[in-house]
Amino acid sequence: MVERVPVLLTVFSGSYVSQPLAFAAFQDAADAVGLAVDLAHVDVIQLAANVRLAHYFRPAIVARIQDFQARDNTLIVVRPCPLTADPNFPPDGSRFRCLGRFAGEVVDVPQRGDFV
Numbered sequence: 001m002v003e004r005v006p007v008l009l010t011v012f013s014g015s016y017v018s019q020p021l022a023f024a025a026f027q028d029a030a031d032a033v034g035l036a037v038d039l040a041h042v043d044v045i046q047l048a049a050n051v052r053l054a055h056y057f058r059p060a061i062v063a064r065i066q067d068f069q070a071r072d073n074t075l076i077v078v079r080p081c082p083l084t085a086d087p088n089f090p091p092d093g094s095r096f097r098c099l100g101r102f103a104g105e106v107v108d109v110p111q112r113g114d115f116v
């Protein structure tokens with residue numbers, strides 16, 4: 001059974017040519033402060049941002065995020081993890097801006113050991 005679970009998500013923005021380049025830059029920024037990035041915690045969004053953000057947030061929050069995003073073409077949504085708790089992230093010199101933490105929901109798939 002798949003459940004939607006309330007969570008506080010951190011959203012970053014920046015401008016990048018592609019999603020892979022944005023993710024690589026995000027990893028580099030994390031490395032700069034000694035943190036690892038878990039792919040399961042990160043969603044890099046460029047195309048259809050309003051639709052993709054709607055998977056996490058209510059419409060009013062999506063609108064706020066897109067206002068804060070301004071001219072940046074890339075959003076990164078991160079689940080709670082050590083990276084989002086570090087006050088030094090993103091580090092000075094990175095091309096990311098932290099737009100804030102927003103109430104949202106994520107899909108939580110229960111861990112099962114009986115895969116058939």
